[in-house]
Amino acid sequence: MGAQPNGAAVIFVHGAGYLHNVGNFFKESYAREYMFNQFLAKHGYVVLDIDYRASAGYGRDWRTAIYRFMGGRDLQDHVDASRWLTKTYNVPPNRIGPYGGSYGGFITLMALFTAPDYFGAGAGLRSVTDWAHYNEGYTAAILNRPQDDTLAYHRSSPIYYAEGLRAPLLLAHGMIDTNVMYQDIVRLEERLIELGKKDWYLASYPVEDHGFTRPASWTDEYTRIFGLFESSIGRPGGPVKR
Numbered sequence: 001m002g003a004q005p006n007g008a009a010v011i012f013v014h015g016a017g018y019l020h021n022v023g024n025f026f027k028e029s030y031a032r033e034y035m036f037n038q039f040l041a042k043h044g045y046v047v048l049d050i051d052y053r054a055s056a057g058y059g060r061d062w063r064t065a066i067y068r069f070m071g072g073r074d075l076q077d078h079v080d081a082s083r084w085l086t087k088t089y090n091v092p093p094n095r096i097g098p099y100g101g102s103y104g105g106f107i108t109l110m111a112l113f114t115a116p117d118y119f120g121a122g123a124g125l126r127s128v129t130d131w132a133h134y135n136e137g138y139t140a141a142i143l144n145r146p147q148d149d150t151l152a153y154h155r156s157s158p159i160y161y162a163e164g165l166r167a168p169l170l171l172a173h174g175m176i177d178t179n180v181m182y183q184d185i186v187r188l189e190e191r192l193i194e195l196g197k198k199d200w201y202l203a204s205y206p207v208e209d210h211g212f213t214r215p216a217s218w219t220d221e222y223t224r225i226f227g228l229f230e231s232s233i234g235r236p237g238g239p240v241k242r
Contacts, residue, residue: 003043004044005044006044007044008046008097008233008234009089009233010048011049011081011096011097012047012098012099012104013098013105013107013108014049014100014103014104015104015105019051020055020056022049032222037049039226040229043226044234045234052078053065053066068151069155069156070142070156071106071110071155078118094233094239094241097228097232097233098123103128105124105125108122108123108127109127109129112164113158113162113164114161114164116167122170123170124172126174126180127171129159129187129188130153130187131146132146133181139153159187159188162191162192162195165195166242168199168228168232172203172204173185173203174208174210175206176207179210198242
């Protein structure tokens, strides 16, 4: 017997940006996320997982659509997904919440900061907040180099759009992350404080790197994500935008 729908939806955003994540398979690298998505579904959430623009397996034009603008066409795919959920399942936009780690966290931040009309809450995990602070070997192929293309880095980095936050937001980050440095999330934290934003909080994990390894950390993180959704989009009427 299926779960009773609760009128809300969650969009899981895969990491790396270039993965192929949707298929008739169980991806070992996302075992915990798949289990959590099943958990959400059993609690009445519609759960959507999409291969957004730049994901692998769809050809050159799809892969290169984010050139000089990460958080542009790839984010628009998630906005379109929100619209589809509203049209197909009658889920109001303020009861739709994205979550994801790394690139998924980045998209979550861009969604809540730049497209607040389509999302009601979100959880950004080990999120990139400023691409100028990330690995040049990754970013240079997409955004060029920061000193050569300041426009590409500015319009692609969530930290410059934090004033757009209107919905509940959970940030989670390992303090010894060697991929997306912890200072990234601290800089965003300070920006949110300066802007006077209230409905957000940061969960820091002192002994975790980019990919969590300790069961206690995974349990804590997913408990917080579920609690966020239950207290916001999971409620009839959804959260009040601030």
